[in-house]
Amino acid sequence: MANNGIVPVKLSLTKGDFYTLWAPSWREHGAEWQAFLGAGDDLFVFHSPAELLVFLESDEKHDLQSHPKWGAFSARDALRAVPAEKEEFDLVGVPAFLADKPSSSNVKAVARCFRIARSLGDVAASTPIQVFFSSHSILGNAERGLEHFSGPAGMSEWTAIGRVVLVNWDSVIDELDDLVTVKEVDEDKIKDAEQRIEETKKINEEKQKAEEQKRKEEAEQVDPYDNTVWGIAGIDPIKISIDGRTVYTLRTYVQAKPVFLGKYGEIFTFNSSKALVRWLVEHDDHDLAKVSTWEDIMTVANAGELGVTVHQDNVYSFNGITRDIEKGPEQVDSNQLLRAYELLADAADWAGDDSLNSFFLANPRMQDYISYLTGYTNNAGYTPTPPFNEHAEAWQQLEDMLTKRFSKF
Structure with missing residues (x-):
């Protein structure tokens, strides 16, 4: 995943949905790195974007503060704790995606879930997860997109990936459940964080509507003759x-x-x-x-x-x-x-x-x-x-x- 910044993510695991930060990949001093919000061996997750925001606004130290883009990320508004739809990963739902016929949406979902699961395993140095991905190179073909799984041969490969997941994915999820640490935050501050997130959403929505209206008005002012x-x-x-x-x-x-x-x-x-x-x-x-x-x-x-x-x-x-x-x-x-x-x-x-x-x-x-x-x-x-x-x-x-x-x- 080509991303040199820090993004909020939603992870759907056995015990529910959790929120954290992911730095997918960056280079520093000639080496490539990736990281999640955490400290030492602990990978922090939270029950809601509001809890994640409360933590980010606290004085508690964590490893992402050494990320080269941390200053820019921490200066963003309250929505820095809210994942975009493409940053939501239904990890427990991977078998269901593979049980269905390949489509653009579920091929992308499987590829994205494999990507972040592998990243979690590498950052946490989880041997079971690393062995799972290194032992089944066919999993990497999900990144090739829907066209790769067209026709009888493609469908056969999609089924083969499904069999690998059917046998091994529960163990991967169990390992991910054990890797994350649900971080507690000051409960008195959660409601205020929720309100600020909602207010920021409304402001951004209004701003987006205004920009769309402006683009619409500008488009209407364009003379159709100019395109002949x-x-x-x-x-x-x-x-x-x-x-x-x-x-x-x-x-x-x-x-x-x-x-x-x-x-x-x-x-x-x-x-x-x-x-x-x-x-x-x-x-x-x-x-x-x-x-x-x-x-x-x-x-x-x-x-x-x-x-x-x-x-x-x-x-x-x-x-x-x-x-x-x-x-x-x-x-x-x-x-x-x-x-x-x-x-x-x-x-x-x-x-x-x-x-x-x-x-x-x-x-x-x-x-x-x-x-x-x-x-x-x-x-x-x-x-x-x-x-x-x-x-x-x-x-x-x-x-x-x-x-x-x-x-x-």
């Missing part, structure tokens, strides 16, 4: 609704610069997401093919497993903007306008042409208008005044500039 092939590759499908039609394409950013699915300033667009995927499988002459993660997308596409997931942040609607501009600023959805303008700017930036700047030089009132509604640039002192038909016409020109970049529309 698109989110992992950082290449996004985008959906554009404009002039009564809807098209799909792809976009990413490389060093904060937009890159669209397209070439030479033409954005390759498709009237459905399925058409987009079909095209991708057959074509690779486009700017996105140069992106380092593009192969991740194509691996899934070539396997016939690529679906198009469009994140809400990548849905752009131009519908109704021209009409609303003509009605007046109060009718315009500034968020919709801003997102639409950002797509216009991305397309011009990727194409590397000066069309957008040239347009605003020729239509300065439109640039002021967009800045006023979206706050995209600082233009203090400007206020739109009617009529707004010129603004509407100018915005329609911007939309036309965008759709002219589309391969299909």
Whole structure:
């Protein structure tokens, strides 16, 4: 058992359940050691975790105080006297485990009981226990797990271990009964120790619930899109609704610069997401093919497993903007306008042409208008005044500039 610390354990013996401490294995000065709570030839056990805690808080000396991890262990809370479920050893129940068919749980239980029984025998220098384990090497196979006992040969070996235990285990238990010393403690302090153990359990349970709730909330905040092939590759499908039609394409950013699915300033667009995927499988002459993660997308596409997931942040609607501009600023959805303008700017930036700047030089009132509604640039002192038909016409020109970049529309 790989454990360099000290753990509380529960031992089920003939006269009932007992509690003590076990230091499974540690190395010191080049030698390997193991130990149990005790002093000299005595191995101390207690009727309850509370009694064990009372002893640990007393001034009585014991051998584990020389353990290199004792300081850290003794600084722990009251639960340092309470065994975890995996540290509970039903030693008298070993024959019953072996009488049943091998399963994950009872194979592990047998292996763990053999392990601690052998450790008890070695620490106490018990010849009967040491001879039992050294004379029956087949017992060590319990450590190999359930798979070792699968099939007819495995079942036969499980039965053989059962026969060894059936003949010899009572003697091992008798020896363990004689090895332990039930230690008495101050009875007046037991109730207080029980209360502190229960209080610490409740505090830890509440803390665990709070941590689980926090993990749950954090998990809920994780966007499912981030786990798609698109989110992992950082290449996004985008959906554009404009002039009564809807098209799909792809976009990413490389060093904060937009890159669209397209070439030479033409954005390759498709009237459905399925058409987009079909095209991708057959074509690779486009700017996105140069992106380092593009192969991740194509691996899934070539396997016939690529679906198009469009994140809400990548849905752009131009519908109704021209009409609303003509009605007046109060009718315009500034968020919709801003997102639409950002797509216009991305397309011009990727194409590397000066069309957008040239347009605003020729239509300065439109640039002021967009800045006023979206706050995209600082233009203090400007206020739109009617009529707004010129603004509407100018915005329609911007939309036309965008759709002219589309391969299909």
